[in-house]
Amino acid sequence: MKLDILSIGDELLIGQTLNTNAHWLSKQLNLIGFQIRQHTTVSDEKTAIVTALNDALTNSNVVIITGGLGPTKDDLTLNILTEYFGGKLIINKDVYQDIEKMMTSRGYEMNELNKQQALVPDNAKVLRNKNGTAPGTWFEKDGKIIVSMPGVPYEMKAMTTNTVIPWLKEKFELPVIVHKMIYTQGIPESQLAEKLESWENNLPDTIKLAYLPSPGRVKLRLSSIGNNKDQLETVINLQIEKVKKIIGEHIFSLTEDELQVVIGELLHKKNATLSTAESCTGGYIAHLITQVSGASDYFKGAIVSYANETKIESLGVNANDIEQYGAVSKQVVEQMAIGVRTKLKTDYSIATSGIAGPLGGTEEKPVGTVWIAVASEDEVVSQMFQFGKDRTINIERTAIAALGILRNIIIQ
Amino acid sequence: MKLDILSIGDELLIGQTLNTNAHWLSKQLNLIGFQIRQHTTVSDEKTAIVTALNDALTNSNVVIITGGLGPTKDDLTLNILTEYFGGKLIINKDVYQDIEKMMTSRGYEMNELNKQQALVPDNAKVLRNKNGTAPGTWFEKDGKIIVSMPGVPYEMKAMTTNTVIPWLKEKFELPVIVHKMIYTQGIPESQLAEKLESWENNLPDTIKLAYLPSPGRVKLRLSSIGNNKDQLETVINLQIEKVKKIIGEHIFSLTEDELQVVIGELLHKKNATLSTAESCTGGYIAHLITQVSGASDYFKGAIVSYANETKIESLGVNANDIEQYGAVSKQVVEQMAIGVRTKLKTDYSIATSGIAGPLGGTEEKPVGTVWIAVASEDEVVSQMFQFGKDRTINIERTAIAALGILRNIIIQ
Numbered sequence: 116m117k118l119d120i121l122s123i124g125d126e127l128l129i130g131q132t133l134n135t136n137a138h139w140l141s142k143q144l145n146l147i148g149f150q151i152r153q154h155t156t157v158s159d160e161k162t163a164i165v166t167a168l169n170d171a172l173t174n175s176n177v178v179i180i181t182g183g184l185g186p187t188k189d190d191l192t193l194n195i196l197t198e199y200f201g202g203k204l205i206i207n208k209d210v211y212q213d214i215e216k217m218m219t220s221r222g223y224e225m226n227e228l229n230k231q232q233a234l235v236p237d238n239a240k241v242l243r244n245k246n247g248t249a250p251g252t253w254f255e256k257d258g259k260i261i262v263s264m265p266g267v268p269y270e271m272k273a274m275t276t277n278t279v280i281p282w283l284k285e286k287f288e289l290p291v292i293v294h295k296m297i298y299t300q301g302i303p304e305s306q307l308a309e310k311l312e313s314w315e316n317n318l319p320d321t322i323k324l325a326y327l328p329s330p331g332r333v334k335l336r337l338s339s340i341g342n343n344k345d346q347l348e349t350v351i352n353l354q355i356e357k358v359k360k361i362i363g364e365h366i367f368s369l370t371e372d373e374l375q376v377v378i379g380e381l382l383h384k385k386n387a388t389l390s391t392a393e394s395c396t397g398g399y400i401a402h403l404i405t406q407v408s409g410a411s412d413y414f415k416g417a418i419v420s421y422a423n424e425t426k427i428e429s430l431g432v433n434a435n436d437i438e439q440y441g442a443v444s445k446q447v448v449e450q451m452a453i454g455v456r457t458k459l460k461t462d463y464s465i466a467t468s469g470i471a472g473p474l475g476g477t478e479e480k481p482v483g484t485v486w487i488a489v490a491s492e493d494e495v496v497s498q499m500f501q502f503g504k505d506r507t508i509n510i511e512r513t514a515i516a517a518l519g520i521l522r523n524i525i526i527q
Numbered sequence: 528m529k530l531d532i533l534s535i536g537d538e539l540l541i542g543q544t545l546n547t548n549a550h551w552l553s554k555q556l557n558l559i560g561f562q563i564r565q566h567t568t569v570s571d572e573k574t575a576i577v578t579a580l581n582d583a584l585t586n587s588n589v590v591i592i593t594g595g596l597g598p599t600k601d602d603l604t605l606n607i608l609t610e611y612f613g614g615k616l617i618i619n620k621d622v623y624q625d626i627e628k629m630m631t632s633r634g635y636e637m638n639e640l641n642k643q644q645a646l647v648p649d650n651a652k653v654l655r656n657k658n659g660t661a662p663g664t665w666f667e668k669d670g671k672i673i674v675s676m677p678g679v680p681y682e683m684k685a686m687t688t689n690t691v692i693p694w695l696k697e698k699f700e701l702p703v704i705v706h707k708m709i710y711t712q713g714i715p716e717s718q719l720a721e722k723l724e725s726w727e728n729n730l731p732d733t734i735k736l737a738y739l740p741s742p743g744r745v746k747l748r749l750s751s752i753g754n755n756k757d758q759l760e761t762v763i764n765l766q767i768e769k770v771k772k773i774i775g776e777h778i779f780s781l782t783e784d785e786l787q788v789v790i791g792e793l794l795h796k797k798n799a800t801l802s803t804a805e806s807c808t809g810g811y812i813a814h815l816i817t818q819v820s821g822a823s824d825y826f827k828g829a830i831v832s833y834a835n836e837t838k839i840e841s842l843g844v845n846a847n848d849i850e851q852y853g854a855v856s857k858q859v860v861e862q863m864a865i866g867v868r869t870k871l872k873t874d875y876s877i878a879t880s881g882i883a884g885p886l887g888g889t890e891e892k893p894v895g896t897v898w899i900a901v902a903s904e905d906e907v908v909s910q911m912f913q914f915g916k917d918r919t920i921n922i923e924r925t926a927i928a929a930l931g932i933l934r935n936i937i938i939q
Contacts, residue, residue: 122566127550127553127562127566127793128553128557128564128566129553129554129557129563129566130551130552130553130554130555130557130563131737132549132550133545133547133550134546134549134550134566135545137546137568138539138542138544138545138546139542140538140542141539141541141542142541142542142543143542144542145541145542145784146539151540151541151542151570152540152570152571152575153540153567153568153575153579154534154539154540154546154565154566154567154568155567155568156549156565156567157564157565157568158564158768162563163564167565170582181795184601214732246938266853270580289571289586294541294543303600303633303635304597304598304634305630305638305640306596306635306638307638307662308598308599308640309638309639323537323601323637324601325537325538325601326597326599326601327538327544328597328679329679330681336538336543338541373639390890391810391831393813396814396817397810397813397814397816397817397818397822398805398809398810398812398813398814398817398824398829398831399810399814399817400802400810401805401809401810401813401831401833402808402809402811402814402922404809404916405808405809405810405811405831405833405883405922406809406919406922408883408884408885408886409886410809410833411833411834411887414809414833414834415833415834415836415837416830416831416832416834416841417809417810417829417830417831417833417834417838418828418829418830418831418841419803419810419817419828419829419830420828421813421817421823421826421827421828421829422823422826422827422828422871424827424872425827425871428870429828429830429841429870429871458840458841459834459837459841460836471817471820472820473820474820474821475823483632491565495863501632501633501634502633503629503632503658504657504658505658505681505685506818506820507681508681510817511812512816
C-alpha cells in the first residue's frame with residue numbers, strides 16, 4: 116500500500132518552518148505498514164496544490180495532506196479539495212459546537228472567521244479537532260483515501276493517532292514492516308562497508324540495508340516487509356548476529372541511538388559515577404550526559420579547564436608538563452582525567468584536550484588534533500585523534516569518541 | 528527564478544531522519560532571490576528519482592538534489608544523474624587526492640569504495656568536498672542548472688555556501704532581496720507583537736515582517752525585494768530605528784544571532800574574563816561560549832556542579848544553605864556564582880540551578896523552576912524563572928536567559 120504526504124504552506128518553502136509533520140507522519144504510517152512513496156511540499160496556490168494532488172493520487176493509495184486550513188485568506192486547501200471531489204461546503208453542527216466550546220474556553224467569542232471553520236464538504240467524513248478550531252476531512256474516491264488535516268503539529272498528531280490511523284487500519288489490509296537498527300561508533304562508513312561487504316552480498320533479497328552516518332557514528336538499518344512479524348524478526352535477527360560477529364566491537368547498541376543514554380544505563384546498573392575534565396569540548400560532554408533525565412544519579416560534575424591556569428589550579432596538572440609537552444598532549448590529558456576523578460571522587464572520568472580550530476593549529480599539531488583520556492580505578496587509557504577543520508564537528512566527534520572509549524572501559 | 532529541492536533517501540521517507548536539508552537550503556536560496564517552487568522527497572530508487580527530476584526540470588530553472596552519494600550500494604544518485612545527462616563516470620585526480628588526504632589524515636587507508644568516490648561525470652563540473660569524501664556535481668542543460676550534493680548536512684552546507692551560491696549568483700541575474708534582522712531576547716513573541724502592533728500596522732507595503740521565535744529569543748526579519756539595494760536598505764533601516772525606540776532594551780544585536788558571540792566581543796573589548804558554575808544547564812553554557820573560536824581569550828573555564836557535594840567542595844557553597852533553602856534557591860545560586868568567580872579568578876561569572884525535568888519537581892518548585900545568578904566585581908544579580916516541562920527546552924532557555932543577564936551587566 117503506497118502513501119503520499121503532501122505539505123502545504125509558503126512558510127515551509129521559504130525555510131521559515133521546518134517540516135516536522137512529514138517526518139512524524141512517515142514514521143507513524145510506515146510503522147503500520149504503508150510504504151511512503153513521496154513527500155511533496157507546495158505553496159498555498161491552487162494550481163500547485165491541484166497538480167501535486169493529481170500526481171499523488173495517480174501513484175498512491177492514500178494521500179495525507181497537512182496545512183492550509185487556518186481561518187485566514189491565505190488558507191485554500193479545504194475549498195480546493197471540496198471542489199476537486201465535486202462537493203460543496205455545508206455547516207456541520209458538531210464542528211460548530213466544537214469551535215464554540217474551544218473559543219469560549221479560551222475566553223473569546225465566535226467571530227465570522229471561526230464560524231466559517233464549521234463549514235465542511237458534504238462529500239467527506241469529518242475528523243473532529245480536539246485541540247484547535249479547524250476540523251480535518253476524509254475523502255474516498257475510487258478506493259483511494261485522501262485525508263486533510265491542519266498543519267499545527269499537535270492538532271495533526273492527535274487527529275492522526277485518534278482517528279486517521281484506526282480508520283486506515285480498518286480500510287486496508289496492511290503488511291507487516293520490521294526495521295532493526297545497529298548503532299556503531301569509532302569506524303567510518305567506508306571501512307564499515309568494506310568489513311561487511313561479503314555479508315552484505317549474501318543478504319537475502321527480502322532484507323534492505325541502509326548506512327546512516329552522522330559525525331563519529333554510523334547506523335545500520337535492516338528492513339523487511341511481509342505478513343508474519345515473528346518470521347521477519349527471526350530472519351533479521353539472524354543477520355544481526357552475523358554482523359555482531361564481524362564488527363561487534365564497534366556496536367554500542369541495538370536499541371538506543373545515543374551513547375550518553377547507553378552509558379547512563381551502564382553506570383546506573385554498576386552503581387558507578389562519572390566526571391569530566393574538558394578543554395577542547397568546553398562542557399559539551401557534560402551537556403550530552405546531562406541531557407539524559409536522571410543523570411544526577413551517576414554524574415557528579417565537570418571541570419571545564421579552558422585556560423591552562425584552570426588545568427593547573429583546579430585539576431592539579433603539572434605546570435612543567437604543560438610547558439614541556441603542551442596542553443594538547445598525552446601527559447596533560449591523562450593528568451586531567453586523574454585530577455577530576457580524584458577531585459570529584461568518581462569511579463570513572465573523561466578528559467579532552469585538543470585544537471578544535473579554526474585557529475590555534477601548528478605544523479606539529481594541526482587543527483583537529485585531539486587527545487582523549489579515560490580514567491578508572493584500574494587504569495588510565497589515552498588516545499590521540501586527528502579530526503578535520505570544522506570546529507563544531509571536531510567538538511562533536513571528540514565527544515562521541517570519548518564516550519566510545521569510556522563505554523569500552525566500563526564493559527570490560 | 529524558480530528552484531526545486533529534491534531530497535533522496537529512504538531514511539527520510541520512513542521517518543527516521545528529519546529533512547533539515549530542504550529547510551536550510553530553502554532559507555539560503557530564498558535569501559539570494561530564488562522562489563522555491565517545491566520540495567520533493569523520494570526513495571533511493573531509479574524510477575522515483577528520474578520521475579521527480581523530470582518534473583522538477585519541467586517547472587524550475589534550478590534543481591538542487593541532496594542525498595544518495597555515499598560510498599555504499601544503496602546510493603544511486605550519481606549513476607542515475609550521469610546517465611540522465613548522457614555522460615559517463617571518470618576518475619577525477621583532484622577528487623581522488625581530496626579523498627586520499629581526508630582518509631590519511633584520519634589514519635585510514637583508501638579502500639575500493641573510497642576510490643570509487645573519485646569517479647565523477649565527464650559532463651559535469653565538480654564541487655569539491657572539504658568535509659567528506661563524496662564530491663558534489665553541477666550539471667547544465669538547456670539553460671537549467673542541476674546540482675547534486677551529499678546528504679550529510681555539514682558537508683552539504685559548506686558546499687552550498689562556498690561554491691553553489693557564488694556560482695548561482697554568477698549564472699543568474701537575481702532580484703535584490705534585502706533582509707535585515709533584529710535579534711531580541713527576554714520577551715515572548717506575543718508581548719513583542721503587542722508592543723509593535725501600531726508600528727506594524729503602519730509598515731509600508733513593500734516591507735514584509737516575520738517573527739521567528741526560538742527558545743528564549745525572537746528574531747524579527749524585515750524583507751524587501753526590488754532592484755536597488757541602497758534604496759531598499761534605506762527604507763528598512765528607517766523602520767529599524769523606529770523598532771529600536773520601542774523595544775530597544777530587548778535587542779541584543781542587529782548583525783549577530785548568537786548571544787555568545789555578542790558577549791565574546793564585549794568581553795574581548797573590555798579585556799575581561801568569564802567563568803560559569805552550572806547545575807541544571809550541565810555545561811551547556813560553557814559549550815555555547817566555547818563554540819566561538821577565540822573563546823580562550825576570555826573564557827577561563829566552568830565548574831559543572833551537578834551533585835550537591837560538588838557544589839560544596841568545588842564551589843564553596845554552604846552545606847547548611849543547601850539543606851535549608853534547597854539547591855534550587857537564590858542563596859545557593861549566588862554562592863555558586865561567587866564561588867566560581869573567586870576560584871577561577873574571573874571578572875564575571877554565571878551560575879545556574881534549576882529543575883530541568885521531567886522528574887524532580889515539587890509543588891513548591893515545579894519542573895521548570897530555575898535560579899540564575901551573575902556575579903561581577905561590583906554586584907551579584909540573581910533572578911528566578913519559571914520555564915516549561917521540556918528538559919531540552921528548559922536547558923536552552925536557561926542558558927539564553929543567563930547570557931542575557933550577563934550581557935546587560937557587562938554593558939551597564
